[in-house]
Amino acid sequence: MRSRPPTIKDVAEQAGCGIATVSRVLNGTGSASADTRRKVLSAADALGFEFSALGRSLQSSSTKTIGCIVPSLANPVFAEVVQAAQQEAHLEGYQLILACSEYDEMQELQAARTLIAKQVDGLVLTVNNASDSEALELIRDRRLPCCLVYNRASFGLPAWAVDNRAAAREVAQAFHDEGHVQTGFLALRFHRSDRSRERYEGFAAACREFGMADPLLLEIEEQEGNLLELLGTLLAEHQALTGIFASNDFLALAAMKAARALGKRIPDDLSLVGFDGISTGLLVDPHLATVETDPRTMGQGAVQSVLARLLDRPTPDLPSAAATFSFRAGGSLGPPVPGKADGREAATSLPSHE
Amino acid sequence: MRSRPPTIKDVAEQAGCGIATVSRVLNGTGSASADTRRKVLSAADALGFEFSALGRSLQSSSTKTIGCIVPSLANPVFAEVVQAAQQEAHLEGYQLILACSEYDEMQELQAARTLIAKQVDGLVLTVNNASDSEALELIRDRRLPCCLVYNRASFGLPAWAVDNRAAAREVAQAFHDEGHVQTGFLALRFHRSDRSRERYEGFAAACREFGMADPLLLEIEEQEGNLLELLGTLLAEHQALTGIFASNDFLALAAMKAARALGKRIPDDLSLVGFDGISTGLLVDPHLATVETDPRTMGQGAVQSVLARLLDRPTPDLPSAAATFSFRAGGSLGPPVPGKADGREAATSLPSHE
DNA sequence: TCCCTTTTTGGAAACGCTTTCATCAAAGTG
DNA sequence: CACTTTGATGAAAGCGTTTCCAAAAAGGGA
DSSP: OOSOOOOOOHHHHHTTHHHHHHHHHTTTOOOOOHHHHHHHHHHHHHHHHHOOOHHHHHTTOOOOOEEEEEEEEESHHHHHHHHHHHHHHHHHOOOOEEEOOOTTTHHHHHHHHHHHHOOEEEEEEEOOOOGHHHHHHOOOOOOOOHHEHHHOOOOTBOEOOHHHHHHHHHHHHHHHHHTTTTTEEESSGGGGOOHHHHHHHHHHHHHHHTOOOOEEEOOOOOOOHHHHHHHHHHHHHHHTOOOOESSSHHHHHHHHHHHHHTTTOOTTTTTEEOBBOOGGGTOOOOOOOEEEOOHHHHHHHHHHHOOOOHTOOOOOOOOOGGGGGGEOOOTOOOOOTTTTTOSSOOOGGTTTTT | OOOOOOHHHHHHHHHHOHHHHHHHHHHSOOOOOHHHHHHHHHHHHTTTOOHHHHHHHHHHHHEEEEEEESSSSSOOOOOOOHHHHHHHHTTTTEEEEEEEEOHHHHHHHHHHHHHHHOOOOOEEEEOOOOOOOOOOHHHHHHTTTTTEEESSBBBBOOOOOOOOOHHHHHHHHHHHHOOOOOEEESSSGGGOOHHHHHHHHHHHHHHHHHHOOEEEEEEOOOOOOOOOHHHHHHHTTTTSSSEEEEESSSHHHHHHHHHHHTTOOTTTEEEEEOOOOOGGTTTTTSSOOOEEEHHHHHHHHHHHHHHHHHHOOOOOOOOOOGGOOOEEEOTTTOOOTTTTTTTOGGGGTTTTTT
């Protein structure tokens, strides 16, 4: 029919009354005679009228919108965080505007700017480096309700975070219990993620505490396709390691695959522990030992924290540090077995495949 | 400093000029003397002024925002779609508002309503049933620029879709080539996804075409935790099947695990083929045979289609049906080997694990 | 019937922006 | 020097709401 969507003015005209009355009737605020109500309702219905959130937001200076910035959705952890955040926001009638920083601080900052310009009512985000983020600075200065996820509290902002150091300590303990001494820490974009660094630092400190050798830091820069090759090279260069703690599960699984291609038995020749606890870890054989976290709770909690500030509700309790993760044992971690560790070509150790 | 964010009026006051001038200077539209320009710029800077997208949108009736509805982010396919869509939108200065339908038509409709009320400039979405979606009806009636993803074209809306039937035919062909006759089709929420149904129909038709038995339809309703148990039961009930085509990779991987728990060798006792081509399929052993699709291209393309309409650009070409997928061979599909098929308890067939 | 209270109603302002239009001064032009 | 052109500028309208306020209508009691 009409190309321009109908406005409240159109409804008023059709119903033969003023726009104020239409607003009152349709919003159920204020009084109106039964007759007027009927006329307004039918006019609105006939025109297929819906309020424009724009005019409303301008007026109320509340957009019912929450901004969400995560590094990437390629990581299922963040995908889950976002999904849970979206659901939680939806429950209260809020929408989520999504932005991905691609692990880049400039994009992170720009995203924050854009979302602020869009007048989001609050923000939920995972930044690359919580202790030094221009985006967080901006948000703090703007006094915008905000909550961090998977970052530790910073800039005075609340955070639903995993205690990476404590978790890493448990991993070190597990390695130690199995008798490992020389381990490595494998990270994908080490300098771009404070989470990765915290895990490494906690791991290194704990290794020292348990009297193990300092873990070797194995960094990989980019994820360009040849990840498996890079891992293969890296593993080949460090045959002495009996165990590797990877900064996330995908990396651990990829390392598992690369190690096998090198003829290594898991866990006899090389033990592996991941981080995150994604479900894929339970589909492989042996199961991936890992640190389980709960992305859904994190995303949901972060939104609740923000909403609490917006709606003047009591702030939800942040989880105690110890409750933010749990070590999950798995067949990929076992005692080192000195056996035939160095068979370069060993397709035979790849099961059910010959 | 000030609790209320500064408006253009504040800047004008501080710079000692009219708001129109501020708008012109800051937007780089229209002319202004060097002196005024300087004053405006410094005033804006001093106040930390940023335009409110709200006022601007109200005025221009364009929010620079695209709505995005997908069933869930738990499926990495959709996570990638959303990520790619977000990136592509971002390139043109558009933001993405995200909504998840949770495979529920009511939520799907409600999301569409909300996004429309939020005055999104366009929509990119995957619906549950493209041929019969109230949400799509609404969108079509509103004449909103919109593009479907992973659904086939419907309601006159363009679509970046996978040719599910053709893909399923290739899977049937592959099963046939390996000598399978009695296969099954495994689906998670069959009645909630037209994609799943199309795959089944295409598969069934092709099986018939190749002279195979009609595939058994194995449905699973909900995904509540015990998925592996359900799969185990299901598989135990249908020992005659030599091959299973799953409606997505996760399901195929889970089935693989469940089958092994039953003592089945993959692929000798049971061949498996998935759909989607998620990277996890390459981390397991043997590799999962599957139909690869390209969620990034889909998401990106869909946004381009919408943007083309918004910015009056030539419509991007939709991919030819055949180019929307490619069959990926994998060790999980092989010829059926009658051997010791029925060992109920057979931990031995689980490799490197005893 | 008149006056007072209560309910219903619409005009108008405000929200923050862009854009048109008219004004005014400066700068050319003859 | 009178006259036109040009550039710079601000007032005001309009975008779609909500809400305040005053006016009008409707009851109610004497």
